[in-house]
Every structure is written in structure tokens, then in C-alpha cells.
Amino acid sequence: MSGITARYWREMPQRYRGEAGKSLSTGKVFFPPRLVEPGNGNRRFKPVKLEYTGELLTFTIIRVAPSGFEKQSPYAIGIIELKGGGRITTQITDIPVENVKIGMKVRVEFRKINDDGHEGIHLYGYKVVPE
Amino acid sequence: MREVAVVGVGVNKWGELWEKSLRDIFVEAALKAMDDADVSKIDALYVGCMAPGLFVGQEHLASLLADYLGQCPIPAARVESACASGGLAFRTAWMDVALGLHDIVLAGGVEKMLDVDGGGATYALATAADQEWEGYNGATFPGLYAMIANAYQKKYRISYDKFRDQLAHVAVKNHDNGLLNPNAQYHMKLTLDAVKNATMVADPLRLFDCSPITDGAASVILCPVEIAKKKFRKHKIIEVIGTGAATDTIALHDREDFTYLKATEIAAQQAYKMANVFPKDIDLAEVHDCFTIAEICVTEALGFFKPGKGGEAAASGVTALDGKMPINTSGGLKSKGHPVGATGIAQIVELTEQLRGEAGKRQLKDPRVGLAQNMGGSGGSTIVHILKSL
Incomplete structure (x- = not known):
């Protein structure tokens, strides 16, 4: 993770505020925002904020964590379909990992994700908790 | 377009090759093929x-590899599509020969993964996923395939125990095949119990559901069939009769159905059409079993089994060496090892040896048509080739 500077702050609107792009052609919500819509070539989007409730589509429990996440292991991570459109992959927290179930309703919260090494900045973003 | 043949193959013993550098292992395999x-x-x-x-x-x-292979000033290129880099290098070499640019072309693959520690290797591999929107939040590769596995179990309503058994059968079968492959990283017989009780990595995937970290290389030589018939008569001529390549979303979460490997199905359909064959005509297949669940989903996307039935096929022995549809006779990525860039080329080596009748103890009885499927990331790219003995 080290060496994150512009690569970190560039994504703040998405990681902190859930800024997405809604297609003016199909109404589909894209997160992160895209410049062109797959399938139809549409380039017109309006900025929208993700709706912060949704449903867990699939998940796993990470027992062997990547570097930077060792102290968090075991943790549940899954794919969430948000109510107003858009999908995210993130951790399911504030619940014992063995209680996480596909189909459960969750809410997105602003959380600390990681640290950029021992002396680097704290890295923030979104996780989900049981609704 | 010219018809293209594989006229030389080479692979070295894969594993933890501490004494050898990337250039050493590449050149060894390339010289074997030459x-x-x-x-x-x-x-x-x-x-x-x-x-x-x-x-x-x-x-x-x-430049480095052309130089150390003693072949400068020939044109050379590195090709990258994550774990499908080898398959794509083969396809690129095929295009070169088919289009008539060059006659004798080497397609190789190499990865030297043990010069970094486990964390370094995990990080490097994770760059095949969407780093900003999957990796940043703590997703790993075993984790992404585990999410595919859990979605699969849910979708097809298989009981956990039965599903866990099916996954284990894939690992046991591939290790059985690997025992017969002298170049495989692991010569280790697995039992269902050993797989089902191994350390959990990402539920439901355990250690023996995952392919290993490997140093290794493989190479093949391609040339036009016309030249092969005149000049390369040492072995049976193996023709490339079909090729296909496709992409899918890089992030797993952007796919409609997590259990459906769309790029694999599309690439396979291209290759079947070009080769004018159907899944039932394939005598053996080398597929991308980076995780046990991957082999199940891939064999379905290739059209060998109906969606939801790939696990049963593994459990009932259909995909075993003596089964009706042998999958990963080489031992697959699971037992042979998975030096990512080399994997797709090693699949072509295995098909060629089988189709020539030179596969030693794991030789199938008179196979005519073989298929190789090499996949990048969580399914974001796939390359398929079909080979036939003339």
C-alpha cells in the first residue's frame, strides 16, 4: 500500500461520499463513475450519490489476509448490491463472521480501511454493517 | 491465412527453483523446445x-530473453494478460505465423515467483484484480474465487457437504494426474479428507483448493503446416485448428452472474466455430484450475457440462484420466504448479504431447483433438485454443 498519495486522494469523492455516475441513457448507476457506458457507448452521465443500503449477494471470510490487513483477519468481505443501483466489494463488519449470510440487508458506513505503513496516512473508505 | 502447426515443445521441472534466475529457466525451456x-x-x-x-x-x-537465447536481432515481445499471459503469447505467435510475417516462431511463458516472499507474491498476483475497487478494501484472489464458490453453492442449491466434496474431488483428481507428470511441482497424493481438513484460506476454499506459487517456464515452436510437412517430420504434426480470446469486467462485482465465466464461453465458441468442432468432439482439455471452483465453472462455460453439473462430473470420475472427458491430464495448475505467465504455454505442451502419443504414464488412448483454456484474474480474460493431430 505504501507510496499512495495522489492515487489515494483522487478517489476520495467515491470512497468518502459514494459519488457515482447515473447513465442518462439507461438510468443505470455506475460506481466508480465511468466515461463511457459498456454496451451502448453512451457518454452522458449525471453525478449521483450511492444509496447506502443494500443486500449481500455473496461473500467469503478471509483467513489469510494480504499485507496491511493481517491484524483484521479473519474478516468477512462480500459483494453488495445497493438499493438505488451500483455494486461494491467491501468488508462486512460489526457482526461475528460466522453470522454473515448471503441475502442479508446491510448499510454502508464510513470506516477506516487500513494504514499506509507505520508512519503513513490512515486510509479511509466504506464498509457495510448489518441493517 | 496460413495453417499453423506446433512442431516443438519444452517445459522444465517446475517448483521452487532457488538456484535459477528468470532468464535461466526461460532459456532452458526454450532450448528444449528448439x-x-x-x-x-x-x-x-x-x-x-x-x-x-x-x-x-x-x-x-x-530484449533480455532474445539476448540470452542467443537470437538477437530477432523481433520479440512480452505479452501480458495476467494469468492468461501464456495463452495470449501463443495466440500472438499464431497470428504472426498465420499472417505470414514469420515462419519459425517461439511462444514461451515464464514466471519467477519465489524471489519475493509470500506477501510480495500475494500483492503481485492481486494486481490482476481491480486494485482500486476490490483490492483496496481487502479482497484477495482466493477471496474472489471463494465468493464465486459461495454464489455457486447458493445458486444451484447444493448442500455444503456435497459441494465441499465436489471441490475436493477436483484437487484429488489433479494431484493423481500430477503424480504421473515428471515436471509437476507436487508429486503428492491427496485424499478427500486431507483437502477437506486443510487450513482454511477463504471460506469455503482451503489450502489444497488453491494452486501454488511456482517458478517455471515453458516454450513451443510454431510454423506453417506446409513447412512442418516438409521440414519437421520428427514428430506427428499437431495443427492449431481453433483460437479464441475474450474479455469480461475486471471486477467480479460488475458481472450479472458470478458463477458464469462469460469470457470463457465466448472465447470457446470462437474457437469451436473456427475449428468446426463441438464440445463433444474434444478428447481432452487443459483448463485453468487456479482454484478448484474455477475448474468446475470453466468446464461448464466450455460446454462440457450443463451449468451446475461441473462439480458432479468431477465427483463421479467423468473428468479423471480414465473418464469420458479427461480434464487436466498434466495435473493442472493445482499439482503441476502455476507460474502464471508459463501456465498457458504449458497447457499447449501437454496437449501436444498427448496428441503426439508422447505423454508417458499419463498418455490417453489415441486422442485426436485437445482444448486449452487459460484465464486471467477472476475471469476478466480468457484464451482458448484447439489442437488436432494430423
């Missing part, structure tokens, strides 16, 4: 390698 074809000079070189910059701090492999 010796197998009886050529000392090639016209062009394509090498599949996923992440030499991250694994060994070296880029510009095209």
Missing part, C-alpha cells in the same frame, strides 16, 4: 509473463 523441433534459429519470439517488474524487478523481457 531441440525438440530441431531448430537452432527462430524468426520471432513472444513471451507471456505477468509481472516480472513486481516479482524480480525486471522489465523489458523481450
Whole structure:
């Protein structure tokens, strides 16, 4: 993770505020925002904020964590379909990992994700908790 | 377009090759392929390698490998599509020969993964996923395939125990095949119990559901069939009768159905159409079993089994060496090892040896048509080839 500077702050609107792009052609919500819509070539989007409730589509429990996440292991991570459109992959927290179930309703919260090494900045973003 | 043949193959013993460098293992395998074809000079070189910059701090492999193979000033290129880099290098070499640019072309693959520690290797491999929107939040590769597995179990309503058994059968079968492959990383018989009780990595995937970290290389020599018939008569001629390549979303969460490997199905359909064959005509297949669940989903996407039935096929022995549809006779990525860039080329080596009748103890009885499927990331790219003995 080290060496994150512009690569970190560039994504703040998405990681902190859930800024997405809604297609003016199909109404589909894209997160992160895209410049062109797959399938139809549409380039017109309006900025929208993700709706912060949704449903867990699939998940796993990470027992062997990547570097930077060792102290968090075991943790549940899954794919969430948000109510107003858009999908995210993130951790399911504030619940014992063995209680996480596909189909459960969750809410997105602003959380600390990681640290950029021992002396680097704290890295923030979104996780989900049981609704 | 010219018809293209594989006239030389070479692979070295894979594993933890501490005494050897990336260039050593690449050149060893390349020389084996050149010796197998009886050529000392090639016209062009394509090498599949996923992440030499991250694994060994070296880029510009095209120049390095052409140089150490003693072939400068031939044109050379490194080809990258994550774990499908080898398959894509083969396809690129095929295009070169088919289009008539060069006659004798080497397609190789190499990855030197053990020069970094486990964390370094995990990081390098994770760059095949969406780093910003999957990796940043703590997703790993086993984790992404585990999410596919859990979605699969849910979708097809298989009981956990039965599903866990099916996954274990894939690992046991591939290790059984690997026992017969002298170049495999692991010569280790697995039992269902050993797989089902191994350390949990990402539920439901355990250690023996995952392919290992490997140093290794593989090479093949391609040339036009017309030239092969005249000059390369040492072995049975193996023709490339179909090729296909497709992409899918890089992030797993952007796919409608997590259990459906769309890029694999599309690439396979292209290859079947070009080769004018159907899944039932395939005598053996080397597929991308980076995780046990991957082999199940891939064999379904290739059309060998109906969606939801790939696990049963593994559990009932259909995909075993003596089964009706042998899958991964080489031992697959699971037991042979998975030096990512080399994997797709090693699949072509296995098909060629089987179709020639030179596969030793794991030789199938008179196979005619083989298929190779090589996949990048969580399914974001797939390359399929179909080979036939003339």
C-alpha cells in the first residue's frame, strides 16, 4: 500500500461520499463513475450519490489476509448490491463472521480501511454493517 | 491465412527453483523446445509473463530473453494478460505465423515467483484484480474465487457437504494426474479428507483448493503446416485448428452472474466455430484450475457440462484420466504448479504431447483433438485454443 498519495486522494469523492455516475441513457448507476457506458457507448452521465443500503449477494471470510490487513483477519468481505443501483466489494463488519449470510440487508458506513505503513496516512473508505 | 502447426515443445521441472534466475529457466525451456523441433534459429519470439517488474524487478523481457537465447536481432515481445499471459503469447505467435510475417516462431511463458516472499507474491498476483475497487478494501484472489464458490453453492442449491466434496474431488483428481507428470511441482497424493481438513484460506476454499506459487517456464515452436510437412517430420504434426480470446469486467462485482465465466464461453465458441468442432468432439482439455471452483465453472462455460453439473462430473470420475472427458491430464495448475505467465504455454505442451502419443504414464488412448483454456484474474480474460493431430 505504501507510496499512495495522489492515487489515494483522487478517489476520495467515491470512497468518502459514494459519488457515482447515473447513465442518462439507461438510468443505470455506475460506481466508480465511468466515461463511457459498456454496451451502448453512451457518454452522458449525471453525478449521483450511492444509496447506502443494500443486500449481500455473496461473500467469503478471509483467513489469510494480504499485507496491511493481517491484524483484521479473519474478516468477512462480500459483494453488495445497493438499493438505488451500483455494486461494491467491501468488508462486512460489526457482526461475528460466522453470522454473515448471503441475502442479508446491510448499510454502508464510513470506516477506516487500513494504514499506509507505520508512519503513513490512515486510509479511509466504506464498509457495510448489518441493517 | 496460413495453417499453423506446433512442431516443438519444452517445459522444465517446475517448483521452487532457488538456484535459477528468470532468464535461466526461460532459456532452458526454450532450448528444449528448439531441440525438440530441431531448430537452432527462430524468426520471432513472444513471451507471456505477468509481472516480472513486481516479482524480480525486471522489465523489458523481450530484449533480455532474445539476448540470452542467443537470437538477437530477432523481433520479440512480452505479452501480458495476467494469468492468461501464456495463452495470449501463443495466440500472438499464431497470428504472426498465420499472417505470414514469420515462419519459425517461439511462444514461451515464464514466471519467477519465489524471489519475493509470500506477501510480495500475494500483492503481485492481486494486481490482476481491480486494485482500486476490490483490492483496496481487502479482497484477495482466493477471496474472489471463494465468493464465486459461495454464489455457486447458493445458486444451484447444493448442500455444503456435497459441494465441499465436489471441490475436493477436483484437487484429488489433479494431484493423481500430477503424480504421473515428471515436471509437476507436487508429486503428492491427496485424499478427500486431507483437502477437506486443510487450513482454511477463504471460506469455503482451503489450502489444497488453491494452486501454488511456482517458478517455471515453458516454450513451443510454431510454423506453417506446409513447412512442418516438409521440414519437421520428427514428430506427428499437431495443427492449431481453433483460437479464441475474450474479455469480461475486471471486477467480479460488475458481472450479472458470478458463477458464469462469460469470457470463457465466448472465447470457446470462437474457437469451436473456427475449428468446426463441438464440445463433444474434444478428447481432452487443459483448463485453468487456479482454484478448484474455477475448474468446475470453466468446464461448464466450455460446454462440457450443463451449468451446475461441473462439480458432479468431477465427483463421479467423468473428468479423471480414465473418464469420458479427461480434464487436466498434466495435473493442472493445482499439482503441476502455476507460474502464471508459463501456465498457458504449458497447457499447449501437454496437449501436444498427448496428441503426439508422447505423454508417458499419463498418455490417453489415441486422442485426436485437445482444448486449452487459460484465464486471467477472476475471469476478466480468457484464451482458448484447439489442437488436432494430423
